[in-house]
Amino acid sequence: MRVGVSSLLSVAWRRTLDLVFPPRCVGCRSFGSFLCSHCLATMPRARPPRCPVCWMPVLSPAEGPGDGGVCRRCRDRPRAFEAARCPFVYGGAAREAVHALKYQGVSAVAEVMAREMAECLEEWAPQAAALLPVPLTGARRRSRGYNQSEMLARELSRLSGLPVETGLLVRRRGAPPQARAVDEAARRANVAEAFAVRQRDPLPGPLLLVDDVMTSGATLDACARALRGAGHGPVYALTFGRED
Numbered sequence: 001m002r003v004g005v006s007s008l009l010s011v012a013w014r015r016t017l018d019l020v021f022p023p024r025c026v027g028c029r030s031f032g033s034f035l036c037s038h039c040l041a042t043m044p045r046a047r048p049p050r051c052p053v054c055w056m057p058v059l060s061p062a063e064g065p066g067d068g069g070v071c072r073r074c075r076d077r078p079r080a081f082e083a084a085r086c087p088f089v090y091g092g093a094a095r096e097a098v099h100a101l102k103y104q105g106v107s108a109v110a111e112v113m114a115r116e117m118a119e120c121l122e123e124w125a126p127q128a129a130a131l132l133p134v135p136l137t138g139a140r141r142r143s144r145g146y147n148q149s150e151m152l153a154r155e156l157s158r159l160s161g162l163p164v165e166t167g168l169l170v171r172r173r174g175a176p177p178q179a180r181a182v183d184e185a186a187r188r189a190n191v192a193e194a195f196a197v198r199q200r201d202p203l204p205g206p207l208l209l210v211d212d213v214m215t216s217g218a219t220l221d222a223c224a225r226a227l228r229g230a231g232h233g234p235v236y237a238l239t240f241g242r243e244d
């Protein structure tokens with residue numbers, strides 16, 4: 001109870017800070033909005049041709065057309081999720097937006113980011129029945145006061161009308177945050193056992209995982225694997241950006 005109240009207060013405090021300090025673009029620092037129209041327009045979009053599963057750019061003809069464009073990585077190691085999509089490549093102002101949301105607690109930027117994700121979702125139409133933010137460990141959530149993926153999911157819920165499901169998927173232990181220096185195999189091993197699913201009746205319909213950034217896809221894959229193992233799904237994933 002105490003934790004709940006303090007994290008609520010922390011969110012309220014952040015929202016107050018957002019209000020007290022006038023909106024400033026996270027990309028160019030100009031005043032007026034949290035992401036100005038210029039920065040938004042110049043953010044690198046994650047446009048096709050891309051792997052229909054992980055949305056990684058398909059670099060050479062050898063990487064795909066014969067297999068419906070599925071990239072080598074997804075062919076070698078089938079994903080537990082059906083497909084992932086995102087509106088942006090993680091770079092430029094898109095990176096600044098994620099950082100502002102994750103490390104500076106600029107909660108209002110979630111609204112702008114979710115709007116772009118909602119557009120992407122509408123176009124993609126995976127027929128999801130519920131949104132599942134990728135959880136943080138309890139300790140990290142307490143120290144940060146919020147889960148940035150949950151903030152995105154809440155805004156996305158407001159825009160799409162889909163319910164947010166937060167009690168189902170839990171994070172068992174901490175993996176280093178997006179550890180850049182760690183290679184893919186190590187990262188995958190780190191997150192493979194990180195998620196668990198609370199026992200309950202399977203949710204009806206496809207589920208949509210929501211996260212800020214997709215890197216190798218190992219985190220989303222581990223979440224999807226845990227959900228599928230517990231009889232839920234199929235599972236799709238939507239992030240704001242992805243590292244190409």
Ligand SMILES: [Zn+2]
Nearest residue numbers: 025028036039
């Ligand atoms: Zn700007």
Ligand SMILES: [Zn+2]
Nearest residue numbers: 051054071074
């Ligand atoms: Zn792929």
